[in-house]
Amino acid sequence: MTPDFDVCIVGAGVIGLAIARQLSRHYSVLILEQADMAGSETSSRNSEVIHAGLYYPPGSLKETLCIRGRELTYPFCQQFDIPHQKTGKLIVSPSAAHPELERLQQTAKRLNIPLHHLDSQQIKQMEPEVAAAAALWSPETGIIDSHQFMQALQHQAEQAGALLVCRSQVTGAHSSGPLWKVDVETPDGPWHIHCRAVINAAGLQAISLMAALEGINTHTTDTSVHTNTRIPQLFPARGHYFSYQGKSPFRHLVYPLPEPGLAGLGIHATLDLAGQLRFGPDVEYLDQHTAFGPSRYAVSADLRSQFAGAIRRYWPGLDENNLHAAYAGIRPKLSAPGCPAVDFVITRSDISTPPIWHLLGIESPGLTSALAIAELIEKKLAAEIG
Structure with missing residues (x-):
């Protein structure tokens, strides 16, 4: 059977788009996104910071991919006129x-x-x-317009022939000889495609998608397991942001020391490219119902005093009345509350099937690491399908 595409990428966040850009140079690529548009969930709800790579365990994927990603991202921004600034x-x-x-x-x-x-x-x-x-x-730390970054990735992928289809939810996949048959649910009804390889870059839904695919052991909740036969448990964590009304007193980003176990980097002060000051994120673990419910991105104004207390530890002159609830994002964490942070998990399900790679727990520094993750996936795929 002739495949419809070489590669099917599930998820059009910054990771999926970066992989699509990388792979579309050599393969025919389909990107399936369940939302109405690319990059509208986790990838657009963060601090928009290019990290230097200081915080992560030695030799971890977070460390190596963050550093390589930073080395790739600044030149990419310069080459393609992506608004950014190395603020420090x-x-x-x-x-x-x-x-x-x-x-x-x-x-x-x-x-x-x-x-x-x-x-x-x-x-x-x-x-x-x-x-x-x-x-x-x-x-070496900086800021980036994440929306224009993703638009550039999408544009380059599509110029190379990649096809992005939104409002399309992958419900399963089954190996059929050398190909995957991918089942897709759309507003016009179900359909399926055949491809040589699948890349699961579905963000918050990546673990549930992994569990829905053929031949995976779905019974473990061991978050420390990184083997290719176990499914980790998702611990979604919401991070809230508050904007600051008025002129910023800062010219650079200001961070407290990281939280124990790297649960987060603390409520820090960041700037957007217009110089607007904002603070966040905190860390609030959610149950599954809330994490995927209609109010998942709500920011309660009641959090203002909590934010003010954290900010005054390094900015005692804060006027709390200038803090206003802004937006929230949800991290796809693989570590439970109170436990040390877990590394990115980039794993192949089963070597007896056609290639299928799962990208799990891609939280911070995912935005910085995107181009490096795309490089890594290309190397893994090339080793299997040429």
Whole structure:
């Protein structure tokens, strides 16, 4: 049987679009997205930060793909006129001898990432409104217009022949000889396509899609397992953002020290490309019903005092009345509350089937890592289908 496409990518967030751009140079590519448009969920609901790669466990996918992704993303933005700015960021500490400062400095040295220690006087010179005993200055950190980034990825993929079809939900897939038969539900009814390989980049739905596919063990909830026969459990976590009305007192990004276990990077101050200040995200674990329900992106104004308390730890001059509920996003976490963060999981289901790769738990630094993840998938696919 002749395949309809070489590759079917499920999910048109930033990861799916980056993979589509990469693969469409050599393969015929179909992208299936269940929403009305590409990039409208997790990929458009984040801090829009290009991370340097300092926070992640040594040798982890998060570390290696973040660093490689950063190295690819800045030139990509320059080449294709994607709005971005290498703002740099301050990682601030309430104490001058906090052990996390030393750990981050050692990580930066190991990875050859520029990072500079600042005392309280140097902090005041850089950001007069920031109160901290010490800080680390990361000049490689920046911001990006994530929407234009995704539009560029989509445009380049489509120029190379990729086809994006929205309002199309993949409900299952079955191996048929050397091909996959992919079942799709659309407003016009069900249909199916045959392809040589499937890439599951469905974000929050990636684990449920993996469970729906043929020949996978769906009975484990072990989140530490990274083998190709186990399905991890999803722990969706909402992060809220508040905007700040008025002129920003900051010229750079300002981050507290990361939370224990890397549950999050703390409620930090980021800027958009127009200079508008916003704060977030916090971490609120959700049950499955809420995470996929109609109010999943709600931001309660009642969170304002909680945000204000966290922000005043490094900006005591905050006027709480200028904080306004803005937006929220949901991270597809693989770690339970109180547990250390789990690495990205990029795994093949079953070597006896045609190629099918699952991308699970792609939370931060997913935006920074997108182009590097696309490179990795291309290498894995080329090794199997040429």
